[in-house]
C-alpha cells in the first residue's frame with residue numbers, strides 16, 4: 360500500500376492561513392529595497408502564480424479519485440492554500456501594474472506555456488506540477504532560511520512572500536505523493552526517466568522565461584543591456600545568490616529514493632509562527648476557504 364511507504368510525516372498539518380497583504384498602503388514601485396533587479400525578479404515570479412497555481416490544482420485534482428484518505432485530505436488543503444495564494448499574488452500583481460509596470464508580455468508567456476502543457480496527457484501535467492512544486496519548495500526553504508533574500512523589502516510584500524513560502528513547504532509533498540500514486544503501476548526506471556525529463560524541461564522553461572520576464576521589467580525601469588544582465592546574474596548567483604543556494608537541493612531530485620520530505624524542514628515553519636505572533640494582524644487559520 361502506498362500509504363505505508365510515503366516519507367511524508369504522519370503528523371504533518373497543512374493549514375491554510377487566509378491572510379491578505381498590502382491592501383491598505385501603496386508599496387513603492389521598487390518595493391524590494393529600491394533595487395531594480397530584485398523587484399523585477401520577484402515581480403516576474405509573482406506574475407506566474409495566479410494562473411500557474413490554478414494549473415497545479417487542476418493537475419493534482421485530476422488524480423484525486425481513489426487516493427488514500429490521508430492524501431485526499433492533503434489534496435483538499437493544498438487546493439485551498441493554492442487558491443488563496445493565487446488571490447494574493449493577483450492583488451500583488453495589480454499593485455505592480457498600478458505602480459506602472461506592464462505585465463502583459465509576462466502573463467502571455469505563462470498562458471502560452473500552460474496551453475502547451477494542457478494539450479499533453481494528464482500524467483504529464485501532474486509530473487510538471489510535481490517538478491515545479493519541488494522547485495517552489497526549495498525556493499521557499501531558502502527564502503525563509505536566509506533573511507538576506509528579503510532584506511530591505513517593503514514589509515507587507517516581504518510578509519506575503521514569507522507566508523507563501525511557509526505554505527509551499529507545508530504542502531511540498533502533495534503533488535509528489537499524487538504523482539507516486541498516479542504512477543504506482545509503473546516500473547521504477549520509467550518513473551525516474553519521465554520525472555527527470557520533466558524536471559529538466561520545466562527548469563529550462565522556468566529559467567528562460569523568468570530571466571526574460573525580469574529583463575523586460577528592468578527595461579521598463581530603464582536598465583538594459585550588459586548592466587541589466589550583470590545586476591540580474593549577480594543577484595541570482597552571487598549575492599544573495601538564490602540559484603547558487605538551491606542548486607544542491609535541485610540536484611537531489613534526481614537521486615533514487617528522492618522524496619520532498621526526506622528533508623524535514625518544518626523548523627522553518629515553527630520559527631515563522633513564532634515571529635508571526637509579533638505581527639499585529641492575527642494569523643487566521645481556516646480549514647476550508649474554497
Ligand SMILES: [Fe+2]
Pocket residue numbers: 412440441444523527
Ligand atoms: Fe502557492
Ligand SMILES: [Fe+2]
Pocket residue numbers: 415441492495527530
Ligand atoms: Fe504549491
